[in-house]
Amino acid sequence: MVLKINKNTEERIQSIAFKDFLEKGYEESNVRDICKKVDIKASSLYYYYTSKIDLFFHIYDNICKENLRYRNDLANANNYSSPMLRLGDMYKGMIRYYSNDIVKQKFLLRYQLFPPEEISYLLHEKYRFYSNEENNIILHLINLCMKSDLLNGNMKPLESLQIYKKNEKMQMIEMITYGTKMSNAELDLSWIKIWNSMNS
Amino acid sequence: MVLKINKNTEERIQSIAFKDFLEKGYEESNVRDICKKVDIKASSLYYYYTSKIDLFFHIYDNICKENLRYRNDLANANNYSSPMLRLGDMYKGMIRYYSNDIVKQKFLLRYQLFPPEEISYLLHEKYRFYSNEENNIILHLINLCMKSDLLNGNMKPLESLQIYKKNEKMQMIEMITYGTKMSNAELDLSWIKIWNSMNS
């Protein structure tokens, strides 16, 4: 992989627009300001993107796909070890991954909690899609745990899934809100608590 | 106290503006739309408020003051019982209070996490003020606990304060994000965990 020093125009638009959409929000951001920072005229942006919405969702989709890819890699690592360990490694791996680039997760949280009216329908559709893909990856491991009797059968897979996701998300929100950094020991402890509550 | 059936114009403006500022956000809300719902012309709003910012902070301040008042009442109830119990009652009382009107807390969370540029300075100033008032109320009880050796001296009061506040806030965010409703038993359990972590 070649290290790119000079970003091309499209990359510069995306990286600057990301910052604005994160910090100012969709409505408060405007094409002119973004283009001023990129050092092009506003009309040039429409060579790359058909609209402000189009630009926004290029960024949004990239982040979601990256998240999915990483989760998938974690889920498929150590294929031959216990599914309980693999689930724990996914949890700990995702939390570490989030903490390395928390602003991207803050971006997603912003548009999930407070979707602007103009793009709320599309956001909702995409949220459902990506959330479903995420569920499938996690559910696969949960089902493996169930089959191996590592999870007692007191809960249905979907209930366990909800507990897992809620805990992962609340941990992420804490990192966003308080800048929490977890040591490996804290991560281990945190995972044990979650695993236990999936088994209660 | 008299039950008002017919809200006057000012009250109607505030209640409709609150909803818009909560759901759409400050920038996406506009005076014309708010006034259309109130059934007055936009110019009439400026009889009551000098600007959109002025309107916003009337609403913002009201919510913050209400929160403080309630916390203060809880802190001063049962003056003669143990400060540990009083702190627990404050925690449980605030969580119950939040869950009865969670949208107001969601409003505050929105502007804390994602302050619009135009009002970010004022928001930050006010946040510091109200947060400080809140701290004083909580710290008072924590100091009483310290004096009575109910909290071991392993932590400084300010550290205990941070733990208390973080836990209360994370619980609130969970309620906002997942609509969690806690039973009294769950509240008791939750408080015990917090108290223990203030003592570790």
Place this chain on the structure above:
DNA sequence: GTCTATAAGAGGATAGAC
């Protein structure tokens, strides 16, 4: 690919009548 120029509309706010 990037520019200049501009259309078309929305938004905050004010003046002054009633």
Place this chain on the structure above:
DNA sequence: GTCTATCCTCTTATAGAC
């Protein structure tokens, strides 16, 4: 107190030259 009329600015987006 509430209205009509209006000002001025900002915004997305397009047409067409280079």
